[in-house]
Amino acid sequence: MQVSTFIKHIAVASVLFSSAAAFAADIDSNADANDLAIQGYDTVAYFTMGKPVLGSTEFTSNYKNATFRFVSEQNRNLFNKDKVKYAxxxxxxxxxxxxxxxxxxxxxxxxxxxxxxxxxxxxxxxxxxxxxxxxxxxxxxxxxxxxxxxxxxxxxxxxxx
Structure with a gap:
């Protein structure tokens, strides 16, 4: 392998690794390998519906680089207004x-x-x-x-x- 090709491979690998690390959930936020928090359950629903409810891929928000899913735009908006309250x-x-x-x-x-x-x-x-x-x-x-x-x-x- 030529030196220039080797350097290009190293550069590409470095970019891929650093970009993956940049999107990983923060160390103080529990998420799965896809950075999905609480297995996709809507954290606002515990407060508004009084029960655990799976969220939708249609309504998401990020907090501490973890992705939260919600059952509705309204729940997502409530979360975005006060993430500390609902997380x-x-x-x-x-x-x-x-x-x-x-x-x-x-x-x-x-x-x-x-x-x-x-x-x-x-x-x-x-x-x-x-x-x-x-x-x-x-x-x-x-x-x-x-x-x-x-x-x-x-x-x-x-x-x-």
Whole structure:
């Protein structure tokens, strides 16, 4: 391979890698490999409909480089007016996991709104444990989050697991 061709391949690979990294969800925002937050569930629907509802690819918004889906333009607009209010606490990570000093994915059907804030959990069994002491778990999670938010899940596990 000629040196100029090799350099071109390196340049193309660098651009592709940096552009992919530029669009990846922030480290403090839980999203899947496609940067989809909370498995495509509409975070506003928990507040307005009182239940988890899958959003549509037609109505989306980004927050912390993660994509949120919504069931309607109205829900998307509500989210865009106050993303901090509607986004799940602890960067879309499991509230109980955060209280334990860890970062876990969530089951969007294991949820609870407490004092106007949305909390999600890994699954319904973990949620049962979280519900035993909601105020205490929220307090502990809030204390842990400043340290956890800048760690990967593996780093959190190495530190606290």
């Amino acid at each position: 799940p606490q602890f960067g879309n990570f499991c509230a109980m996991g955060t209280a334990m000093g860890l970062k876990f994915d969530v089951d969007p059907t294991a949820w609870k709104i407490v004092e106007g804030k949305l909390y999600l959990n890994l699954n319904k069994d973990v949620q049962k444990a979280w519900l035993r002491d909601v105020p205490g778990n929220i307090k502990t999670a809030e204390q842990n989050w400043p340290t956890l938010k800048d760690l990967t899940a593996d780093q959190a596990k190495a530190l606290n697991g």
